[in-house]
Every structure is written in structure tokens, then in C-alpha cells.
Amino acid sequence: MALTTQRSTIINVDAQGAPLRPAIVWLDQRRTAGVKPVKGLWGLLFALSGMSQTVAYLQAEAETNWLQRYQPEILQATHKILYLSGYLTHRFTGRFADSVGCQVGYMPFDYKALTWAKSWDWKWRAVPIDPRMLVELIPPAAQLGEITAGAAAATGIPKGLPLIAAAADKACEVIGSGALEPHIGCLSYGTTATINTTQKRYVEMIPLIPPYPAAVPGAYSLELQVYRGYWMVSWFKQEFAHEERRLAQSHGVEPETLFDHLVAEAEPGAKGLMLQPYWSPGLKVPGPEAKGAIIGFGDVHTRAYLYRAILEGLAYALREGMERTIRRSGTPITELRVSGGGSQSNAAMQLTADIFGLPTTRPHTYETSGLGAAMDAAVGLGLHPNFESAVREMSHQGDVFEPNPETRDLYDGLFHRVYKRMYKRLKPLYEEIKQITGYPGDGDDVTT
Template sequence: MHEPLILAIDNGTQSVRALLFDLRGELVAKAQVPLQDYTSPHPGWAEHDPEGFWRALCLACRRLWAEPGADRARIAGVAVTTQRGTVINLDRAGRPLRPAITWLDQRRTDEVPPVGALWRAAFKLARVDGTVNYFRGEAEINWIRAHQPEVWRATDKFLLLSGYLNWRLCGRFADSSGSQVAYLPFDYRRRRWAGRRDWKWQALAVEPHMLPELAEPGARLGEIGAAAARDTGIPQGLPLLAAAADKACEVLGAGCAAPHVGCLSYGTTATINATTTRYLEATPFVPPYPAALPGAYSVEVQVFRGYWMVNWFKEQFGHHEQARALLEDVAPERLFDELARAVPPGAMGLMLQPYWTPGIRVPGREAKGAIIGFGDVHTRAHVYRAILEGLAYALREGKERIERRGGARITELRVSGGGSQSDVAMQLTADIFGLPTARPHVHETSGLGAAIDAAVGLGLHPDFDAALRAMTRVGRVFEPDAASQAVYERLYREVYLKMYRRLRPMYRDIARITGYPQRV
């Protein structure tokens, strides 16, 4: 009898992938469809047609069945993981009322629901009133009520992308507690919707009836319906299991379930995560996110736009390598690795602070990116390596913040995301952190994390410990080089950690003089 397979659907920022995994965590078959329907009607906006997400999912599944090894009869269940923070308004018939507002969107509003006087006083006393006001202004539902009141009035359901795709697949408005990373009235400590007296219900223009039912990762959400089976080719009646958001699934798929194992994600947003069963805020009043493990938290520090900066460099300065790659029929990434490898550790003193897009509290909203230390010896190659190093410095700072806030000491690293495929990026990460740094055995760690949730929920592995032992393992391990580590240690301590504090007043002056960014 053939071993069961799990179908994991991973709707990321750049593509939708349909992935089949076996119970050893091996990728049996894969199909991928790029997402090209993003629109920006105004500067800073980022929207996507909800039907476009569904069409891409359906196409990815239909392409999967043509792949070798994609035996539909062996599929035991389905799980969905998606990009975080992308929201969709539906009417009473379940039809989208407007384009999805994606996590990349930067719009905000000053027309926000009022918060009671007692809550305002408490926030001011705790010195988090600025963070709360930022939360209210950034919330998509508040912008919709202020600027598109007819959409807000017609909204019957306000879903994350994960909840929307789950509904299309099984016909229920249900989602995983592990997917709730957004401006929603969610109680991160208890991993459920906030209680009726919680301040978030005052701060957000969301009504309880607009939200889906929540289930913990691994729980059964429903079954694949007839319409979904017709559109996707997934067998009707297969169980649909709750997974979690893509970053949470990535951490699980990388095997980072113990608090001493740090998980770096070199994706569009670069992150460092540590999994813990204790509620721990790496940044005060910014909660840890729900993990893909039931009852656990993923303590996270982000570098927004992270490895987007690598793509930015390639688009702006990497035309030579991209042209060579076409002529020589090699992957462009190999040539960019050669570019970085030609530069010594420390990029001959070129230091980059990767705040191309500022955060909520750390760094402050006035932050900008910076490159210092230029000399006549520096070339494109030095800039490229400085980007890779700057991202690793920022994530090391995040690691130390997690540890200072009471997290376990992180003693080893695993790296996922597109950037993990670069040997140069992996080695300099090991050198900057001074820790052994490993790739997971498969690249598709988000999908694997979703498959692990499904495998446990279906009883194909008895528990998460057994599933992690069976389905995750490390590939190549990069050990720190002592000489490089010594250079990086001094640059990090004596230069990088001082950059933001010293440049911060000038960032504010730039914003005051030029008006960019406006919100400081």
C-alpha cells in the first residue's frame, strides 16, 4: 500500500505553490504559478484581485496533477498557508467587495474610532500611546470605514487571505489561530478573538460577525467541496486542516521548535524567530505571533523589505550579471554569489543599515536606510555584500533583543527563504552571528510546516514531536570562520550598533525638510 501524501498550498507574495509531501518530509511534486495581478492605484498602495489569488491556486493545483509522483489517490488531506496581513471584504453572498489590501500596502488614516478615556490614560501611563495610535491608523478596516463607507456597510465578512482560501475550498468561514497576524481584534496571549471588553474592539471598526471561526493548527476545518474540487482537481471530500501563516509554517518546517534554535527567514521580509510556549514580547507592547504549534508563540523581529533589498540591487545594478546568466544559461544567483565572494568580509568598511522601510517602534518611524564608509576602492560588489551583511547585522541585533527580553539563549541557526540558497549569505550569517548555521533539507519550508500540521491533525504522526523528527532535518551546515568572525564582531559592536542612534537626528531633519517620509 502506498504511503499517504499531504497537499500543502502556499500562497506567498510572489507566487502560489501546490506542494505534495510524504510523511518523511520529502517534496514529491510541486507546481508554481506567479502572482502578477498586484496593482497600486495610488503611491504606497498595494492591492490584488481576490479572484486572482483563487485562480492562481486552482491553476497551481491543476498543473500539479501533471507532475511525476502527483498521485491524487494517495492524498490524505490538505492545508493552506498564506502571506500574512492581506485582508478581503466579502458581502453576504461571499463575493469580494473590493480588491484585497495586501501586507505591502502603506496607506493609513487619521479618521479612527475613539478609544475610551480609561484606556487612553492607561496607554499614556505605559508610554505606548504612540504604538496604539499607529495600530489604529494602519488598520485597513479603519481606512475602509473612513474612505469607503459603502464597502464597510456592505461587509459581512472581513477575512485574511488564509480565511478566504479556506472558505473557497471547504465552504466554511473558518481559519487557523496560527494565521492571525494583522490589525484585527485578536488576543495573541490566548490565541483567540479578544474578549468583548478588550480595547481592540474600540480601536478597530470590526464587528464580531465579520470574523471567521478559529481553530488551532492541525484541527479539521472542513472538507473539500464540490465546486472547489471541480476548479482545482483536488478530490472532493478530502479533509482541510488548519495550518498557520507562512512565517509560522516556515519556522516549523525548518524544524525550529526548540527556543534555543533561531530561525532566520531571508525572504521579502527578513525575520528572526524563536519558538516558545511562554508569551514573550521582544519589543514592548508588540506581541509574539501565534506559532504553527498549538499553544506556542513565535517571538519575531522583522527587517521589513529584507531580501527585497537584494532584488532591488539586482534590478538597479545587476544588469550585467542578468545578461551573463542568459548568455551562459546559468542561474543569476550564482553570478551574484560570485560578485559577493570577490569582496572580503566587512566589504572593506562599507556598512549598511537596512531600514529602507521603517518599523513601528524599533527602529522609529523616522528611520531611513544608510550606507557609510565609501572610498574609491568600492564597487557594485562591495555594495551587494554590504546589503547581505547589513541584513545579518540587523537580525543579530534582533536575536540579542529576544535574549535580553527573557528568551532562551539562541545557540544555533536555521535559515529559510530565497536568500538561504546563497552559500555566501549563509557563510557570512554564520560569521556575523558566530553560530553554526544550517539550511533545512528542503527549500519549501512554509509548505512543509503546513504539511506537518496536517499530518498530525490526521493522526499520520502521533504528535508534533514525532512529526518533527520524521519530517525535518538539516542539510548543509556552515560553521563560523574565526578570522571573519573577529572582523564582523568589531564592526558590529563598534560601528553598526551606533549607526542608528547617531543618524536618527539627521533622519528627522531630512523628513522635516523634504517631507519624506511624511509620518515621523
């Protein structure tokens, strides 16, 4: 057995593993303004390298810094700080342990060495917690423990069954999609949309923003993300797809299955309707001032054009991420795999192939995260001798979407001459909007 979970969800527990407060989930936007900056030699180095603002952002995002300010009694009572994967591991095995592949968040983890940071590392100053609160880390495909009698009684899983370390959901999606080699890009069309590649070499896409642990021992998952990715389809459904929701209810289907007809009603390029999908701010790319933008409206544009512009805007943003990945890693990306709920749309798959100009494949299942975890289990139990064998035998590619040369040229023009210029030109206006309205705020008003 192996498990994969959402990333960056924090649970403080006592010595028996009981939660001391509700989990702080990955979508939580709380931030802690005014955290004391890292001082000493590290602080000087950050100042000289222009990284002080990045470190301050990471400090503000760290859940433990928020707890220290608003709920210090919880932190004082904490025996272990767990990610969701670590919490479930304890529930299943009784051990305070977790997979290296699940370490994604604001903890003193050394992403290059793939272990907890050394005592001299700056992360301990940025996120000052007791090292005894951290759990034992186990590499992917190694054994975390065995299912206890209590867990067996609660779940029906056989007592004594080995629990094999896997990785976080996105990392498992990557290998589950068959993207084991660095020339294969894996697009995840989920709530957060990402582009990932698997690398044996440590490469930071943005300085001080590390690659995450891969679901393969000793490897890294290079990732760039659009935080509000295919969540935007849900936003469109809620705000603009009332007719599709009504029809879906009467036919007993999900509304999203009816959206491809909207894409068909609007030609590629959406008659110049361009969408920048920054419905949530970022750190560097985009920055904390970022907002979403739609430009190019005319009287011909309908909600069908808006929906196409959403899908195209997400693909443009991920193509920009691909170009950064290629520049930073030095490895060309020659093919794409797409997983997640959005990959079920033929229209989304075709426009992805056209915008990237690459053959784009949909694996035989869009739930590739669970498949990737199964690969870790298979290798860990010796059912496959290595990950190359597991990926070859367990991941099967489905439909392949080839780029249409004519449409690809249209998208190339819009991408290079319009989309890539939008953020730089709009950034000063975003900063003015934030200064005038106070939105987006710093999230420091959440105290529960």
C-alpha cells in the same frame, strides 16, 4: 490537505464569500492619519505608560480604519473580513473559518489567549468593527472542513478531503526548518527577513507588539523583522546588476545565482562599508522616521562591496533582533536554521554564520513554509503523534556552515562598535530629513 498563505492580506466579502473590493495586500503602505485616539481608562493607561504613540500607529495601520474613512459603503456591505487564508478556506470548504495560526494583522485578536479579544479589550476601541464580521477560529492541526464538490471540480482535489488548519507562511517556515525548540533561531531570508523562535511562553519583543501564533497549538512565534529584507537583493539586481542580468538571460538562469561571485570579490567586512537596511520605516525598532544608510565609502569600493554590504547589513540587523530575543525571553539561542530564497546562497550562509558566531544550517529544502503546513496536516491526521515526531521525521538538515573564528572576530568589532551605534546617531538626522522633505509620508493619500 493544509494550506499556508502570506500574512496580513485583507479581503472583505459578502454573505456568499464574493470579494467586495480588491484585497489590501501585506505590502500596501496606506495609512489613516488622524484616527480618533482610544479614550477612557484605556487611553489614560496608554498615556501614563508612554504607549499612546504605539496605539496610534496601530490604528493608522489598520485596514478597517482606512475603509471606514474612505469606503464606508464597503464596510457596511461586508459580511466577513477575511485574511487570505480565511478566504481560501471558504473557497475550499464553504465555511467561514480560519486557523488561529494565520491571525497576523490589525484585527481585534488576543495574541496571548490566541482567540478573538474580549468585549472589554482596547483593541475593539482601536479597531471598531462589528464582531459578526469575524470568522470561527480553529487551532493548528485541527480540521477546518472538507473539500466541497465545487472546489473539487475547480481544482481536481478529491471531494470530501479534510482541510487541516496550518498557519501563516512565516510560522510554517519555522517548524518546517526544524526550529521547534526555543534555543533554535530560524532566519527567513525572504522578501521580509525575520528571526523567529518558538516559545510556549507569551513574550512581547516590543511592548504592545505581540508574538504571533505559532504553527503549533498553544505556542507563540517570537519574531523581529527587517521589512525590506532580501527584497534588497532584488533592488540591487534592478539597479546595479545589469551585467549579471544579461549573462543570466543568455545562460537561462536566474541572475541571483551569479551574485556569489560578487561576494567573493569583496573581503569580509567590505573594507568598512556599513549598511543599515531600513529601506522602509518601522514602528519602534526602527521607528517611523527610519531610513536606510550606507557609510564608510572610499575609492576602493565597487558594486561587489555594495552587494556584500547589503548581505552583511541584513545579517547585522537580524543579529540585533536575536540579541533582543535573548534578552526578552531569557533563552539563549545556540544554533540557526535559515530558509527562504536567500538561503540558497553559500556566501550568504557563511557570512551569516560568521556574523552570528553560531553554526548555521540550511534545511534540505528552502521552501520550508509548505513543509511546515504538511507537518500540521500530518499531526492533524494522526500520521505523527505530535509535532516533535513530525519535525524529527519530516525536516532534514542539509549543509552546516560553521563560523570562521578570525572572520567572526572582525564582524564582532564592526557589529558592536559601529553597526549598533548607527541608528541612534543617525535618528535625529532622519527626523530632520522627514521634516524637510516630507518623506517618508504617512500613506494617507491612497484612496482606492
